[in-house]
Amino acid sequence: MSLDPATVRRIARLARIGIDESDLPALQRELNGILGWIEQLNEVDIDGVEPMVGTGHAALRMREDVVTDGGVRDAVLSNAPDAAGPYYTVPKVVE
Amino acid sequence: MTYLIEGRDGPWELVVGLEVHAQVISQSKLFSGASASYGGEPNTHVSLVDAGFPGMLPVINRECVAQAVRTGLGLKARVNLESRFDRKNYFYADLPTGYQISQFTHPIIGEGAVEIELADGSTRMIGITRLHLEQDAGKSMHDQDPARSFIDLNRAGVALMEIVSEPDIRSPEEAGAYLRKLRMILRYLGTCDGNMEEGSMRADVNVSVRKAGEPFRTRCEIKNVNSIRYVMQAIEVEAVRQVEIWENGGSVDQETRLFDPARSETRSLRSKEDAHDYRYFPDPDLLPLVIEEAWVQDLAGKLPELPDAKRQRFQDEYGIPRYDAGVLVAEQATADFYETVARGRDPRLAANWVIGDFFAALNRTGRTIQDSPISADALGGMLDLITDGTINGKIAKDVFEEMLETGEAAAEIVERKGLRQVTDTGAIDAAVQAVLDKNPDKLAEYRSGKDKLFGFFVGQVMKAMAGKGNPALVNEALKKVL
Structure with a gap:
């Protein structure tokens, strides 16, 4: 698998990362290198092997349905760069 | 379609x-x-x-x-x-x-x-x-x-x-x-x-x-x-x-x-x-x-009865039409209300009253079944009075309106306003005779073949008795005389 410049541009846009056209070739080369590295895994024969999702306890632990959290608005908003009263704010987004 | x-x-x-x-x-x-x-x-x-x-x-x-x-x-x-x-x-x-x-x-x-x-x-x-x-x-x-x-x-x-x-x-x-x-x-x-x-x-x-x-x-x-x-x-x-x-x-x-x-x-x-x-x-x-x-x-064992099953049961158990059963199961609260009214009573009569006058009253007063001005037991109590002949269907509608307004029990309203239906055949015969005496022209028309006037006479007799006559007995009495 090899990424063309258009795909690299698209990935960047989906990730909301602005890139200069001049950086495209380098990024393309780096991403292709990573993909090539990962693709080595295709050489392993996994016929008949169940996918492994983790080690040890392999199922999700569940919690009871009780309210144990919340009511920490100051902490929640503590990193907000531009809070207004009880709200986060962001530059206007209207679709 | x-x-x-x-x-x-x-x-x-x-x-x-x-x-x-x-x-x-x-x-x-x-x-x-x-x-x-x-x-x-x-x-x-x-x-x-x-x-x-x-x-x-x-x-x-x-x-x-x-x-x-x-x-x-x-x-x-x-x-x-x-x-x-x-x-x-x-x-x-x-x-x-x-x-x-x-x-x-x-x-x-x-x-x-x-x-x-x-x-x-x-x-x-x-x-x-x-x-x-x-x-x-x-x-x-x-x-x-x-x-x-x-x-x-x-x-x-x-x-x-x-x-x-x-x-x-x-x-x-x-x-x-x-x-x-x-x-x-x-x-x-x-x-x-x-x-x-x-x-x-x-x-x-x-x-x-x-x-x-x-x-x-x-x-x-x-x-x-x-x-x-x-x-x-x-x-x-x-x-x-x-x-x-x-x-x-x-x-x-x-x-x-x-x-x-x-x-x-x-x-x-x-x-x-x-x-x-x-x-x-x-x-x-x-x-x-x-x-x-x-x-x-x-979890499956603890599921409530679902609408389709409940509707089928209402049809089978209460003998009410599929459409009526569908209306009654549309909301669980309505179905529960109906079952309380119907328990030990005529289930069709119960269905007619719940779907008819009762729903109309909720609509009119802007209430829901949860804050209904008439409880299922109170409505059931009124149906009991219809079934045992204390009041007739027409008077029942008046009693129902009164219940809606005052929140009183049906039996109390009937006693207070003297709405017991008249089953005394002597009183009914007298009322019939009075109506016939007052309408000799209509009586003549009827006897010359205008059968449709029978309804007119029933209406007049009921009116003379302030709606309290037993409809079956009134009909019977009229048929006898006419």
């Missing part, structure tokens, strides 16, 4: 599938211990997990899983004992983590079916493709400030069930019937309150059109429609739009659209350039969700 859109070159068939987002009833959120209740001061029902702080880990809520399983059982669907969670990646200001935890490849519930009934009495099965658990997003407010949007994360992380239907729906009416039935099932199960106005149930509508016998053509998705009526309207206008495009030699683009009820049209929501690519991948924070068959069986 096939729904067809008449195009220039002949009829077109409609193909619709619905994705319903139903907010799960639970105390806390799907993956955090913050409150899932509606309302609340902005950003107070938010944990650091919901706000997407670094290092926070999701822990699943057992009750939300149980609710999904109950719903799956109610939809006669396959319950998958192992399912998984994936990340659906997109950027939006009210999605702090940058991804929604959802189930993509391995949903908790597989194929099921819902039976719908149409106005002409016919029924159809609508297939359910799947149901999966996912997180709701927060709320953005765009009207508070000229330059900024305000974000409240109280809803972020609340559990949703996305219920996906097969593209089996063929008309706006079927879509409406499907949504109403689904909502009824959810409410019976207590897994979602089904309140579309408050947004706890919302629908995405997939619409395409085709000529009879064709495979499916390209569909459009109309997002976030928040009432059943709008869903039906949106389908109608979208289908017409698509037929026009095809007939003018164009082709429909697969895209997301928005329904604007004010202008009764759909509009493109996202340009194709920006088409979403969610880049799903398994959430590395969450192991597979594994549930036990025994637990599922336990």
Whole structure:
């Protein structure tokens, strides 16, 4: 698998990362290198092997349905760069 | 009754599938211990997990899983004992983590079916493709400030069930019937309150059109429609739009659209350039969700009686018509009310009163069955007076109105106002004679063959007796004399 410049541009846009056209070739080369590295895994024969999702306890632990959290608005908003009263704010987004 | 859109070159068939987002009833959120209740001061029902702080880990809520399983059982669907969670990646200001935890490849519930009934009495099965658990997003407010949007994360992380239907729906009416039935099932199960106005149930509508016998053509998705009526309207206008495009030699683009009820049209929501690519991948924070068959069986054993079963039982047990049974089971509270009234009484009489005068009274007074001015026992008490002959059907209506106004028991009203029906044949005969004496001309007409006047005489006698005569005895007495 090899990424063309258009795909690299698209990935960047989906990730909301602005890139200069001049950086495209380098990024393309780096991403292709990573993909090539990962693709080595295709050489392993996994016929008949169940996918492994983790080690040890392999199922999700569940919690009871009780309210144990919340009511920490100051902490929640503590990193907000531009809070207004009880709200986060962001530059206007209207679709 | 096939729904067809008449195009220039002949009829077109409609193909619709619905994705319903139903907010799960639970105390806390799907993956955090913050409150899932509606309302609340902005950003107070938010944990650091919901706000997407670094290092926070999701822990699943057992009750939300149980609710999904109950719903799956109610939809006669396959319950998958192992399912998984994936990340659906997109950027939006009210999605702090940058991804929604959802189930993509391995949903908790597989194929099921819902039976719908149409106005002409016919029924159809609508297939359910799947149901999966996912997180709701927060709320953005765009009207508070000229330059900024305000974000409240109280809803972020609340559990949703996305219920996906097969593209089996063929008309706006079927879509409406499907949504109403689904909502009824959810409410019976207590897994979602089904309140579309408050947004706890919302629908995405997939619409395409085709000529009879064709495979499916390209569909459009109309997002976030928040009432059943709008869903039906949106389908109608979208289908017409698509037929026009095809007939003018164009082709429909697969895209997301928005329904604007004010202008009764759909509009493109996202340009194709920006088409979403969610880049799903398994959430590395969450192991597979594994549930036990025994637990599922336990939940199944505790399910309430569902609308279809209840309706059948009402028909069998109470001998009431299918239509009446359907009306009575539409809401669980109504069904319970009816059963209280009908217990130990004439079930048909009970059904007629509940569906007739009682529903009319609720409508008129703007009350619901929950805050009904007349209790089931009080209505039952009145029916007892009809059945044992204390009052007749006509007087019963007056007594009912009085109960509605004063909240008094039927028996008290009857005593206080002296409304006992007259079964004394002497008094009835006297009233009959008085009416005949007063209307010699009518009597002559009747005797010369104008049979229809019998009703006139009955009416006059009842009127003379202030409505309290026993109708059967009055009829009898009149027949004898005439």
